[in-house]
Amino acid sequence: MANTDSFIDEVSEEVRRDRLYALMRRWGWIPILVVIAIVGGAAYIEWQSAQQRAQAEAFGDALLQALDGDDTEARIAALEAVEVPSAEAGIILALLTAGEAANGEDRADAATRLRAAADAPGVARRYVDLALLKAEMLDPAPEAEARATLEALAAPGAPYSALAEEQLALMEVRAGDLDAGLDRLRAIERSAAATAGLQQRAGQLIVALESGAILVDAPAEEAPVEEAPADEALTEEAPAVEASAEENAEGATVPVEDGAADASTEGAAEEN
The missing domain is CATH 1.10.3450 (Hyaluronidase domain-like)
Known part of the structure; x- marks a missing residue:
């Protein structure tokens, strides 16, 4: 009786082993694929982050170099030549260029640049609103248009x-x-x-x-503060x-x- 039970147990164990091997042969590639996907995805994300970091550093270096110009026109020309890696970088560049134009007393040109940058697709709302607000402060649009813009802001x-x-x-x-x-x-x-x-x-x-x-x-250019009358x-x-x-x-x-x-x-x- 004991020999019979031992034989049955051995046969059952062998059957279970065969079934496990069959499952591994049929579905074993799925966990391997999952592991490969996880490792590959992590590597791709890290590579993408490195690329974005490199682009941001290059963009920042180009801006600093452009702002080292001797006069306003030279700085504006250098800023216009900077390559823009993204939509948000484009509106940041527009804000800097508009600031230089405003410093050069061309406030209308500065406002035009800001409004054009705000119309670019893919720009976050905080940058769009900032550009439109500064444009209205530099060179207000006609009253009705300016009021509509400011009420939206x-x-x-x-x-x-x-x-x-x-x-x-x-x-x-x-x-x-x-x-x-x-x-x-x-x-x-x-x-x-x-x-x-x-x-x-x-x-x-x-x-x-x-x-x-x-x-x-x-x-x-100047805003003198004079003493007001006592009343x-x-x-x-x-x-x-x-x-x-x-x-x-x-x-x-x-x-x-x-x-x-x-x-x-x-x-x-x-x-x-």
Whole structure:
């Protein structure tokens, strides 16, 4: 009886072994293929990352070399010759080129470059919004078009909604709708999306406008800060608000430098 059981066990073990070998011969290539795919995929991802890193380094080196030019026109020409590896790199290049054009007093050309870069396909929204916002600040489009653009940029959840609201407030004040402009500025003061600097600037503009000051465009090359008359509630710290001591409270002017919000725009870009 014991010999019979041992014989049956040996036969059963042999049958199971044969079945296992048959399965291995039939399906054994699948786990091998999976291992090869995992190793190959990891190698490809690493190679792709190395390629992208090399392209980014080459792009950055080309930008630094282009910005070492002696004058504005030379830097613009060198930037235009830089090869763009991706859509996002293209809009970064456009922002730098537009900045050089603006420094060269060609603000219209700078705005045109920014709007063209914003229309490029495959660009992240934060870069598109930044380009459009800076374009409106450098060289505003006709009022209706500018308002439509800024209202789209000021939509809830947009990357630079608070800065777009500030530009809309200034537009409304210039158009003579002081109440609407003040309402927007007060909303900026309470907005969680606004930076501390933007909230402070909005508060200073509110104080200036409620005191009877008038917005005027300050020269782009300089923005002197003169002491305001004692009866005007203007704070000395306001970077974007200036009052002329030669005019009274009713006729006081408040120059708002076009580039006053550039620093906030760049800060917001870093935060996003």
